[in-house]
Amino acid sequence: MRRAVCPGSFDPVTNGHLDIIVRASRLYDSVHVAVMINKAKKGLFDIDERIALIEQVTAELGNVRVEAFNGLLVDFCRQREIPAIVKGLRAVSDFDYELQMAQMNNGLSGVETLFVPTNPAYSFLSSSLVKEVAQWGGDISHLVPPQVLDALNEKLRQQ
Numbered sequence: 001m002r003r004a005v006c007p008g009s010f011d012p013v014t015n016g017h018l019d020i021i022v023r024a025s026r027l028y029d030s031v032h033v034a035v036m037i038n039k040a041k042k043g044l045f046d047i048d049e050r051i052a053l054i055e056q057v058t059a060e061l062g063n064v065r066v067e068a069f070n071g072l073l074v075d076f077c078r079q080r081e082i083p084a085i086v087k088g089l090r091a092v093s094d095f096d097y098e099l100q101m102a103q104m105n106n107g108l109s110g111v112e113t114l115f116v117p118t119n120p121a122y123s124f125l126s127s128s129l130v131k132e133v134a135q136w137g138g139d140i141s142h143l144v145p146p147q148v149l150d151a152l153n154e155k156l157r158q159q
Contacts, residue, residue: 016122
């Protein structure tokens with residue numbers, strides 16, 4: 001069975017993230033979406049909310065499993081016998097950082113990294129940008145799945 005992981009913080013998951021996950025699910029038999037726990041960072045959505053949103057928007061794929069992870073991604077991969085990491089690249093600046101991470105991960109464990117160019121429609125998109133635009137009342141309906149839009153609007157109303 002061909003397995004891969006799509007890691008990230010997904011706070012919140014965007015259409016750009018979803019594009020990469022869907023494309024990975026077409027290439028691999030099983031795709032794990034590893035949702036990073038970063039205790040040093042206070043996210044808008046807690047880990048359980050992020051997992052639930054990703055599960056909702058990937059439910060129809062059938063071969064996607066969503067899990068939290070804390071620590072090194074290579075340990076997550078080793079524990080699950082996952083030989084490949086799939087990462088989306090938006091711009092050259094992403095490549096500089098991601099190449100270093102890919103080389104480190106390969107050196108630590110032999111895990112390969114597959115870089116997938118982002119759909120040009122999402123080349124500017126980040127969770128941080130989505131949150132900022134939403135906080136100022138901008139229309140982000142074309143940038144996130146409907147479930148995420150509803151959850152984000154509700155979360156911002158509570159603040």
